[in-house]
Amino acid sequence: MKIIKNNVNSLFVLSTLNRSGYRTTATRRKIIDAIFSLDNSFTVEDLIQNLPDLGRATIFRNVKVLKDLQIICQVFLDNGQSVYQLDFESSLESHHHHLICSKCKCIQEFNSGELEGLLRAVSEEMSFEIDTHRLELYGYCSSCKTSKPSDVQI
Numbered sequence: 001m002k003i004i005k006n007n008v009n010s011l012f013v014l015s016t017l018n019r020s021g022y023r024t025t026a027t028r029r030k031i032i033d034a035i036f037s038l039d040n041s042f043t044v045e046d047l048i049q050n051l052p053d054l055g056r057a058t059i060f061r062n063v064k065v066l067k068d069l070q071i072i073c074q075v076f077l078d079n080g081q082s083v084y085q086l087d088f089e090s091s092l093e094s095h096h097h098h099l100i101c102s103k104c105k106c107i108q109e110f111n112s113g114e115l116e117g118l119l120r121a122v123s124e125e126m127s128f129e130i131d132t133h134r135l136e137l138y139g140y141c142s143s144c145k146t147s148k149p150s151d152v153q154i
């Protein structure tokens with residue numbers, strides 16, 4: 001298993017857009033700057049509020065571009081909502097999963113060859129061709145789990 005560390009900066013994002021044939025317009029730069037200024041995760045509504053001079057449709061369209069290029073990833077919360085965050089690793093097609101802390105709301109990323117192997121085995125055993133999958137783990141991060149009420153010594 002590999003814990004993915006955040007090594008992405010805005011230069012990487014701009015060069016990824018360029019390489020993929022997208023122009024780095026002033027609008028896109030504004031959206032990217034706003035994403036970097038919001039900490040950890042964000043919703044499209046957060047961006048809309050932070051960028052009042054850009055239209056909703058423009059923001060939605062650009063979020064989709066960033067998601068399709070795997071610059072940002074969509075994280076599904078246990079309340080049925082989803083948020084976005086910058087993908088931690090500066091390489092394209094970095095398939096990974098999320099650990100979501102219920103207390104501080106931090107989101108960590110990891111990938112695991114063993115886990116993917118297990119899913120391939122399920123696919124073979126069930127003769128089911130898996131197109132895509134997602135796995136989000138909910139719980140308490142290393143700094144929050146120590147302060148969980150159940151762990152308090154009496």
Ligand SMILES: [Zn+2]
Binds near residue numbers: 074087096097098109
């Ligand atoms: Zn992610």
Ligand SMILES: [Zn+2]
Binds near residue numbers: 103143
């Ligand atoms: Zn936490």
Ligand SMILES: [Zn+2]
Binds near residue numbers: 095096097115116133
């Ligand atoms: Zn996976």
